[in-house]
Amino acid sequence: MLSRVAANLYWLSRYVERSDGILRMLKIYYASSQDSISEFSWKPIIKIYTGLEKQYVQQMEYNSREVLLYLIAGKENANSVTNIITLARENARSVQDHITKDLWQCLNEYYHLVKDPRLIAAFRKDDPISALDILIKQVMLYYGTAEVTMERGEGRSFMNIGKYLERSIQSIDILDSKFGTIDHNPDLLTDTTYWKHLLLSIGGHELYLKTYRQGFEAENVLEMVVLNSDFPRSVVYSVGHINRYFERLKNNNTISDVKELSFLIGRLYSRIKYSTIETIQEEGLHNYLYSIKKDLYSIGNSVNGQYFAYS
Structure with a gap:
């Protein structure tokens, strides 16, 4: 196998796994923020998944909606789910001959879903949990497809x-x-x-x-x-x-x-x-x-x- 192909497959998988971890953490932390009696801080999550300087962390750590949007769709955040899945899709596109058609379609659906303006709107003003569940299920579909179709x-x-x-x-x-x-x-x-x-x-x-x-x-x-x-x-x-x-x-x-x-x-x-x-x-x-x-x-x-x- 060519080193270029191997690298694309390796990073494709790393990016999808990273997005899954981010989505699961956001879901539980958001639910926790709604149950919290005192002011809830997102600082630990921001520190893990972003490279923001301390002053910017302090500006957003108590704003749940802002944190969700930054980690899901923040264009300037290299680790946002949108940017990660864009990279995963680019890797997959270049090795389509080495992955199954079903897996490519599944990843492509994930990409278009995470960029859907209606989904982003849900993070702004609707129920973020439902939107996160949709994305998490798409990752689970990806893993299931990879398991049953990949050589x-x-x-x-x-x-x-x-x-x-x-x-x-x-x-x-x-x-x-x-x-x-x-x-x-x-x-x-x-x-x-x-x-x-x-x-x-x-x-x-x-x-x-x-x-x-x-x-x-x-x-x-x-x-x-x-x-x-x-x-x-x-x-x-x-x-x-x-x-x-x-x-x-x-x-x-x-x-x-x-x-x-x-x-x-x-x-x-x-x-x-x-x-x-x-x-x-x-x-x-x-x-x-x-x-x-x-x-x-x-x-x-x-x-x-x-x-x-x-x-």
């Missing part, structure tokens, strides 16, 4: 490596942001609503209730999001799948010099797999998450250098 070859391996790399980084960012907020407000440590919203934002609420019977506790939330191999958005699950699809690439490609990348992925997966809550706490949660995220970026850079060197 199980190199292209799908690159797509899944991109997907799970993006997903693991997002889970770490969200977890770090939530636990970081506790440092400034220790009362949140025992706030069940706080942890419930975190789990809802990454689709882990139902599994948590089935797994942990003693209610919402910070340590259990941490264990689930980082170490639970049955949770599709946990860090260990995502990194395990990066390892799985990289092994497939190793078996199918003719490049012999992949030792460094293989070592980086294997070392990271083993480190997370054999971590415990106790060892994470000994190291310090922020330091642990920062280290994992740094390794994920190193893997991303190594994938780029090994397979997409043309760029």
